[in-house]
Amino acid sequence: MAIVVVNPGPLTLVEDLGRQGWASLGLSPSGALDRQSLRLANLLVGNPAEAAGLEILLGGLRLRFVTASTVAVAGAEGIVTLNGAEIPLNQAVRVAPGAVLDFGAPLFGLRYYLAVQGGIDAPKLLGSSSTDMLSGEGPAPLKSGAQLGTGRVSAGNGLVSGTASVPGPGAGAGMGALNNAHVLPAIRRAPDPGRAITARVDRGPRADWFDDDSWRRLVSQDWTLSPDSNRIGARLVGRPLTQTRLEELPSEGMVLGALQVPPSGLPTVFLADHPVTGGYPVIAVVRRTDLDLLGQARPGQRIRFLG
Amino acid sequence: MWRLNPSPEVLGSRGGGSRGSGGRILLPCGDSAFLVELPELTAVVAYYRGLTGAGASAGVSAPRGIIDVVPAARTVLVTFDPEAIRPSEVRDWLESAEPAYDVASSGREVTIEVSYGGPDLAETAQFLGMGEAEMVKLHTSSAWTAAFSGFAPGFVYLVTTHERLRVPRRNTPRTAVPAGSVGLAGEFSGVYPRSSPGGWQLIGTTTAALWDASKAEPALIRPGDLVRFVEA
Numbered sequence: 001m002a003i004v005v006v007n008p009g010p011l012t013l014v015e016d017l018g019r020q021g022w023a024s025l026g027l028s029p030s031g032a033l034d035r036q037s038l039r040l041a042n043l044l045v046g047n048p049a050e051a052a053g054l055e056i057l058l059g060g061l062r063l064r065f066v067t068a069s070t071v072a073v074a075g076a077e078g079i080v081t082l083n084g085a086e087i088p089l090n091q092a093v094r095v096a097p098g099a100v101l102d103f104g105a106p107l108f109g110l111r112y113y114l115a116v117q118g119g120i121d122a123p124k125l126l127g128s129s130s131t132d133m134l135s136g137e138g139p140a141p142l143k144s145g146a147q148l149g150t151g152r153v154s155a156g157n158g159l160v161s162g163t164a165s166v167p168g169p170g171a172g173a174g175m176g177a178l179n180n181a182h183v184l185p186a187i188r189r190a191p192d193p194g195r196a197i198t199a200r201v202d203r204g205p206r207a208d209w210f211d212d213d214s215w216r217r218l219v220s221q222d223w224t225l226s227p228d229s230n231r232i233g234a235r236l237v238g239r240p241l242t243q244t245r246l247e248e249l250p251s252e253g254m255v256l257g258a259l260q261v262p263p264s265g266l267p268t269v270f271l272a273d274h275p276v277t278g279g280y281p282v283i284a285v286v287r288r289t290d291l292d293l294l295g296q297a298r299p300g301q302r303i304r305f306l307g
Numbered sequence: 308m309w310r311l312n313p314s315p316e317v318l319g320s321r322g323g324g325s326r327g328s329g330g331r332i333l334l335p336c337g338d339s340a341f342l343v344e345l346p347e348l349t350a351v352v353a354y355y356r357g358l359t360g361a362g363a364s365a366g367v368s369a370p371r372g373i374i375d376v377v378p379a380a381r382t383v384l385v386t387f388d389p390e391a392i393r394p395s396e397v398r399d400w401l402e403s404a405e406p407a408y409d410v411a412s413s414g415r416e417v418t419i420e421v422s423y424g425g426p427d428l429a430e431t432a433q434f435l436g437m438g439e440a441e442m443v444k445l446h447t448s449s450a451w452t453a454a455f456s457g458f459a460p461g462f463v464y465l466v467t468t469h470e471r472l473r474v475p476r477r478n479t480p481r482t483a484v485p486a487g488s489v490g491l492a493g494e495f496s497g498v499y500p501r502s503s504p505g506g507w508q509l510i511g512t513t514t515a516a517l518w519d520a521s522k523a524e525p526a527l528i529r530p531g532d533l534v535r536f537v538e539a
Contacts, residue, residue, distance in 0.1 A: 026456035205334035205342040253377035253384025285337025
């Protein structure tokens with residue numbers, strides 16, 4: 001075993017890019033809320049983008065590395081230390097055997113992503129090691145004293161096994177790292193909690209269940225992220241939207257990013273662990289590429305929709 | 308041939324007045340999904356079978372780039388990867404798909420052994436105005452169709468061709484229904500894949516694993532499947 005969890009912090013989960021395509025069985029896609037940050041962290045240490053890493057909510061995590069490794073931290077920004085010395089974020093960092101990695105409370109954003117060379121080795125369900133907080137599938141949240149294994153790494157820095165890398169047609173063994181280098185995403189700064197996050201929205205299937213003023217209200221006001229938010233949904237507080245069709249909606253399929261509006265008129269944006277069906281009308285859907293930012297929004301942060 | 312509404316603008320009209328003759332209506336759902344609305348559940352099941360190829364996992368007959376095909380009570384949600392397939396191609400696929408109404412020739416058949424005698428068996432039979440043995444016979448002799456999942460992974464809402472087993476939910480849901488409980492509620496029958504709260508009338512139990520995360524196919528029953536209950 002390569003890593004010991006000394007303190008898990010408030011909530012640290014194993015996440016990769018999730019398991020899409022199983023909604024018809026009742027399973028959420030799950031996976032990292034801020035996918036681009038996990039991808040970046042993975043690529044920095046030479047992992048395939050879809051390798052499993054840790055999603056660290058609000059810091060507080062302390063890990064002791066039994067064996068030497070290389071790690072990268074992306075996503076939220078705060079003080080992360082290795083044996084007490086601050087390490088740079090968004091960079092690969094060598095870790096000596098016995099070293100202790102500590103995550104301080106983030107100053108910007110909400111969730112750190114830690115990639116470890118070789119990827120976190122955890123059981124897979126339908127090709128993914130992601131923890132799904134709605135269904136309880138996937139690895140349990142990290143606990144003190146738990147030990148984490150990592151995938152094996154070859155001498156050439158490419159992965160030998162232990163992750164679900166599926167090479168494209170014609171891609172030879174060992175091409176992964178080379179290909180990865182070409183798609184290293186730009187570093188995106190974590191959102192400033194003092195400023196509004198802007199997310200683009202498109203029309204949802206039940207936009208016509210609301211009065212004409214509701215769309216205007218949706219896109220013109222600053223919403224506030226409620227502290228009740230989690231990996232299932234980002235709950236918003238603001239001036240409520242007004243539903244005009246009041247009949248019961250038979251449960252229907254829900255997409256990632258759906259803004260579902262319960263009778264309170266206050267929308268919830270469905271995030272990675274969202275239920276696959278729901279019975280409240282969806283007025284709008286957040287663009288997939290803007291969901292990463294919502295995963296970094298802090299309770300009380302302002303959110304603006306562009307549509 | 309069913310007609311779909313050609314543009315989202317038409318769909319904005321209240322009340323769905325632009326429904327095509329077959330009752331299929333395409334609703335916008337962000338930049339990488341469509342929601343297809345159908346008149347009733349039988350049409351949903353047939354359309355889902357038509358899209359996915361007889362109840363197998365989505366993707367068997369779906370074009371490349373389709374991610375999920377999710378049936379529900381009155382709708383089928385189709386999500387796709389806009390980098391792999393154009394929305395217009397998805398729309399064409401959804402418009403041209405033929406519903407598969409012939410239940411016998413499509414879908415897998417799943418048999419579930421049930422020990423009848425759940426805590427609500429007597430009360431439910433009484434509500435339906437039949438004896439317990441008669442109700443069990445009706446439950447085992449009915450052909451059930453897996454309509455859609457929900458509630459928990461592996462939980463599938465099963466429907467049949469008659470309404471003689473239609474019962475209301477319990478007034479007070481149980482806080483813990485054991486895994487494997489076989490229940491009735493409304494027009495549906497179903498099996499609890501795990502212990503959870505629930506308000507269905509419990510008429511038996513099965514030892515079958517409805518959800519086994521260690522398997523490549525974790526769900527015993529998938530939408531589109533035929534299900535038969537037999538006495539254990």
